[in-house]
Amino acid sequence: MIADAASESARSEAIRLALRDRGYLEGQNIVTEFRYAEGKRDRYSELAADLVGLKVDVILVAGGDVAIRAAKNATKTIPIVMLGAGSDPVEAGHVESLARPGGNVTGITNLARDVGGKRLELFKEAVPKLARVAALYDPGNPAAARDLKESLSEAARALRLTLQPLEVRNTDDFAKVFAVLNKQRPDGLYVIGGGLLATNQERIIGFALKSRLPSLHSSKEAVEAGGLMYYGADLSDSYRRIAYYVDRILKGAKPADMPVEQPTKFELVINLKTAKQIGLTIPPEVLARATKLIQ
Numbered sequence: 001m002i003a004d005a006a007s008e009s010a011r012s013e014a015i016r017l018a019l020r021d022r023g024y025l026e027g028q029n030i031v032t033e034f035r036y037a038e039g040k041r042d043r044y045s046e047l048a049a050d051l052v053g054l055k056v057d058v059i060l061v062a063g064g065d066v067a068i069r070a071a072k073n074a075t076k077t078i079p080i081v082m083l084g085a086g087s088d089p090v091e092a093g094h095v096e097s098l099a100r101p102g103g104n105v106t107g108i109t110n111l112a113r114d115v116g117g118k119r120l121e122l123f124k125e126a127v128p129k130l131a132r133v134a135a136l137y138d139p140g141n142p143a144a145a146r147d148l149k150e151s152l153s154e155a156a157r158a159l160r161l162t163l164q165p166l167e168v169r170n171t172d173d174f175a176k177v178f179a180v181l182n183k184q185r186p187d188g189l190y191v192i193g194g195g196l197l198a199t200n201q202e203r204i205i206g207f208a209l210k211s212r213l214p215s216l217h218s219s220k221e222a223v224e225a226g227g228l229m230y231y232g233a234d235l236s237d238s239y240r241r242i243a244y245y246v247d248r249i250l251k252g253a254k255p256a257d258m259p260v261e262q263p264t265k266f267e268l269v270i271n272l273k274t275a276k277q278i279g280l281t282i283p284p285e286v287l288a289r290a291t292k293l294i295q
Contacts, residue, residue, distance in 0.1 A: 010224070011235070015060075015242050018243035021243070033056060038195075038199055041066050041196075044067045044071075048070045049074050051074075052075045052078060056078060059075070059078055059080045061081070061085075062083045064086035065094075065141075065142045068089075069093075079249045081105075081255075082105065083107060084233060085143070085193065102256050105255055106260055107245055107260060108262070119190070119232070120133070120155045123190065125286050126270070127188055131160075133164065134181055135163055138167070138194040138196045141195070143193075144194050152190075164184070166180060166181070168200075169196075174204075178207050181213070182211065189204075189208055190215075191217045193217075201219075202225065204222075205226040208278075214229075223274075223294065226273075228271055228274050231266065232263075233263035272287075273294060274294075
């Protein structure tokens with residue numbers, strides 16, 4: 001269960017390759033069924049029920065808390081593997097503990113809430129004139145709303161940044177939000193993750209480029225598509241771990257006994273082509289810390 005084909009193609013392909021390395025060949029000894037919510041949270045339950053009806057062996061959930069909960073409500077027996085989105089899975093009630101999940105849900109948690117403050121810190125270092133940051137988020141995404149209210153607000157105060165939350169609840173809201181951004185002209189745009197924002201990724205990046213607005217993203221794919229920068233879990237490492245979970249489960253392991261893993265590797269990705277396009281010179285000390293520079 002993922003947002004849409006376009007925004008998830010890189011992740012899907014990376015997981016496919018990681019599974020291939022473990023001996024799973026699509027169409028030969030493994031078959032993947034994709035279901036796309038396309039930014040519509042009310043579709044999660046329907047999509048989860050559809051997959052359960054197909055009697056799949058494992059469900060991978062790329063969405064956040066709402067998607068994970070929908071899958072969990074749809075089945076108590078089919079193993080569910082989280083792909084890293086969402087808030088703390090213990091606090092959200094998805095698992096009993098990280099060490100012993102206890103039910104049919106396991107996987108990885110990227111704990112975006114814990115890295116939100118670090119993202120803002122790096123954003124300020126990369127964009128020296130940064131003072132006002134517009135935070136684009138979907139209030140229907142519990143993890144994004146909690147991240148904004150708690151860690152981001154606290155980090156912004158510590159960094160002496162003014163954080164301006166901008167809500168998008170559906171596709172129609174983007175035109176209104178872009179009009180506000182054009183009028184108020186913040187120094188940077190922080191795009192907090194979620195299915196709705198992932199589905200409209202191209203639209204958001206296009207606006208930021210046209211407006212010469214530095215953009216910080218919670219997804220690496222967004223930066224590869226033209227966003228300015230990403231900081232977070234090393235996604236290639238995460239994809240390999242997803243293949244590990246699928247392999248173990250297909251060989252008989254129970255999600256209840258498979259600990260939920262937190263990221264151990266982080267990456268800073270900067271799009272230099274975008275920086276040049278918007279007229280931004282990123283300090284050399286920030287570039288030196290990047291794990292990947294897109295030319």
